[in-house]
Amino acid sequence: MxxxxxxxxxxxxxxxxxxxxxxxxxxxxxxxxxxxxxxxxxxxxxxxxxxxxxxxxxxxxxxxxxxxxxxxxxxxxxxxxxxxxxxxxxxxxxxxxxxxxxxxxxxxxxxxxxxxxxxxxxxxxxxxxxxxxxxxxxDIISGSFQENEFIHPDEDFTIFVADRNENGDFIGVIINDASDRKNMVTYSAKKAKLYSLYNQILLEMTDGKIFNANKDLLGEDMEIISFESYTINLSNVVTTAQKVxxxxxxxxxxxxxxxxxxxxxxxxxxxxxxxxxxxxxxxxxxxxxxxxxxxxxxxxxxxxxxxxxxxxxxxxxxxxxxxxxxxxxxxxxxxxxxxxxxxxxxxxxxxxxxxxxxxxxxxxxxxxxxxxx
Incomplete structure (x- = not known):
C-alpha cells in the first residue's frame, strides 16, 4: 500500500x-x-x-x-x-x-x-x-530629463534635453524658469550633469548662456550672460524617491x-x-x-x-x-x-x-x- x-x-x-x-x-x-x-x-x-x-x-x-x-x-x-x-x-x-x-x-x-x-x-x-x-x-533623471521632449516638472519650469551621452551627461540643455514674479530666466548649455550633494539636486552646466528678461518688458532687450560653468539648484523643482x-x-x-x-x-x-x-x-x-x-x-x-x-x-x-x-x-x-x-x-x-x-x-x-x- x-x-x-x-x-x-x-x-x-x-x-x-x-x-x-x-x-x-x-x-x-x-x-x-x-x-x-x-x-x-x-x-x-x-x-x-x-x-x-x-x-x-x-x-x-x-x-x-x-x-x-x-x-x-x-x-x-x-x-x-x-x-x-x-x-x-x-x-x-x-x-x-x-x-x-x-x-x-x-x-x-x-x-x-x-x-x-x-x-x-x-x-x-x-x-x-x-x-x-x-x-x-x-526617478528624477528619466522623469524630468527626457530626450527631445519639453518636460514641465512644475508650472513654472520647462526643461528640454536634446540628447544624452554614454556617461549619462545631457547634451543640448534648455531650462526656462518663470518662478520669479518679475524676471523670466532661460538657461542654455551645450552640456550638463545632474548630481546630488547634501540632499540637494544640482545641475552643473558648461559652455552656455543665461537669458534674463523682465516679464513686463518682454519686447525690450534682455540681459545675456555667457558662462563656462554654472550650477543651479533644482531641489524645489524635481523630486527624489517618494515615501513608499x-x-x-x-x-x-x-x-x-x-x-x-x-x-x-x-x-x-x-x-x-x-x-x-x-x-x-x-x-x-x-x-x-x-x-x-x-x-x-x-x-x-x-x-x-x-x-x-x-x-x-x-x-x-x-x-x-x-x-x-x-x-x-x-x-x-x-x-x-x-x-x-x-x-x-x-x-x-x-x-x-x-x-x-x-x-x-x-x-x-x-x-x-x-x-x-
Missing amino acids: RNINRYIFQNILVIFIVIVTIMTSLAWITQTLRYIPLIIEKDRSIFDFLSLTSLLYPWLLSLMAPSSLLIASVIVMDKMIRDSELVILNSSGISPYQKTLPFLKISILVTLLIYLFSIYITPWSMQNFREKITTIKS YFKPSEKSIGELLNPINVPAEEIHRNIQYRNEAHIRLSNPLYTISFVFIALFFLQKDLNFRLLKSRYIVYVAGSCLLLKILGISISSKIKNYELYLIHYAIPISVILLYLLYIFSIMHRERKIKNANLY
Missing part, C-alpha cells in the same frame, strides 16, 4: 509542478504587460524590467497553487479510472481513508508551501516590488496583526488590517477543501473506465462557488471583528468530507462484522 501511495503522490506532484508553473507564468506575463509602458517611459533596461516584475512571481504562485493542485488531482484520478487502477483499489478492500491518503498528503504539502509564501516570501517580494516601482516612478506606502496586502502578518504607527484609537483601520491577516491565513486551507471536493465527486462511481464529464463540472462549479462565497463573506466582514468566520467555509468542507469518509468506513465495518456472524 505504501508503494501505491507513493506512486499516486509522485504523479500528482509532477503534474502539479507543471500546471502551476504554466499557470503562474501566464498570469505573470499578463501582469507584466501593464508595466512595459512605464519601463519604456523611464528609459529602463530589460534587466530592470525583469528584476521588477519577477518580484510578482511569488504572489502569483500562491494564488495559482490551489487551483493547480485541483486540476492535477482531477487529471490523476481520470488517468487512474481510465487505467482501472481506482477500480482495482476499490475492489481490493482498501479503506476510503487509504485511498484518500496520498491526495491528503500532497494537499497538506501544498498548503504548507502556500503558508510559507503568504507569511514570509510574498510580503517580502511585494514590499520590494513597491519600493522599486516607487523609485522608478520618481505599502498596501495591506503587501504587509507582513506581524505588521497586520500589530500595526506600526497606527494609533490604537483608529479601530477601524486596525480591524481591516487584522481581517487582511486572517484572510491570508485562511486562504491556503482552500487547497485541501478543493481536493476533498474533487475526491467526493470523482470517486463516487468507479464502475466505468471513463470519468463522466458531469462530475468534473460538479467539481469545478462547487470549487468556484466555494471561493466566491469565501471572497464575498470576507469583503462583507472586513470592518468587523469576526475573524474566525474567514476560516469557517474551508474548514467546514474539510470536516464534512472527513465525516463522510469515516461514516463510510463505519458502515463498511458494520457490514463486515455482520457478515462474520
Whole structure:
C-alpha cells in the first residue's frame, strides 16, 4: 500500500509542478504587460524590467497553487479510472481513508508551501516590488530629463534635453524658469550633469548662456550672460524617491496583526488590517477543501473506465462557488471583528468530507462484522 501511495503522490506532484508553473507564468506575463509602458517611459533596461516584475512571481504562485493542485488531482484520478487502477483499489478492500491518503498528503504539502509564501516570501517580494516601482516612478533623471521632449516638472519650469551621452551627461540643455514674479530666466548649455550633494539636486552646466528678461518688458532687450560653468539648484523643482506606502496586502502578518504607527484609537483601520491577516491565513486551507471536493465527486462511481464529464463540472462549479462565497463573506466582514468566520467555509468542507469518509468506513465495518456472524 505504501508503494501505491507513493506512486499516486509522485504523479500528482509532477503534474502539479507543471500546471502551476504554466499557470503562474501566464498570469505573470499578463501582469507584466501593464508595466512595459512605464519601463519604456523611464528609459529602463530589460534587466530592470525583469528584476521588477519577477518580484510578482511569488504572489502569483500562491494564488495559482490551489487551483493547480485541483486540476492535477482531477487529471490523476481520470488517468487512474481510465487505467482501472481506482477500480482495482476499490475492489481490493482498501479503506476510503487509504485511498484518500496520498491526495491528503500532497494537499497538506501544498498548503504548507502556500503558508510559507503568504507569511514570509510574498510580503517580502511585494514590499520590494513597491519600493522599486516607487523609485522608478520618481526617478528624477528619466522623469524630468527626457530626450527631445519639453518636460514641465512644475508650472513654472520647462526643461528640454536634446540628447544624452554614454556617461549619462545631457547634451543640448534648455531650462526656462518663470518662478520669479518679475524676471523670466532661460538657461542654455551645450552640456550638463545632474548630481546630488547634501540632499540637494544640482545641475552643473558648461559652455552656455543665461537669458534674463523682465516679464513686463518682454519686447525690450534682455540681459545675456555667457558662462563656462554654472550650477543651479533644482531641489524645489524635481523630486527624489517618494515615501513608499505599502498596501495591506503587501504587509507582513506581524505588521497586520500589530500595526506600526497606527494609533490604537483608529479601530477601524486596525480591524481591516487584522481581517487582511486572517484572510491570508485562511486562504491556503482552500487547497485541501478543493481536493476533498474533487475526491467526493470523482470517486463516487468507479464502475466505468471513463470519468463522466458531469462530475468534473460538479467539481469545478462547487470549487468556484466555494471561493466566491469565501471572497464575498470576507469583503462583507472586513470592518468587523469576526475573524474566525474567514476560516469557517474551508474548514467546514474539510470536516464534512472527513465525516463522510469515516461514516463510510463505519458502515463498511458494520457490514463486515455482520457478515462474520
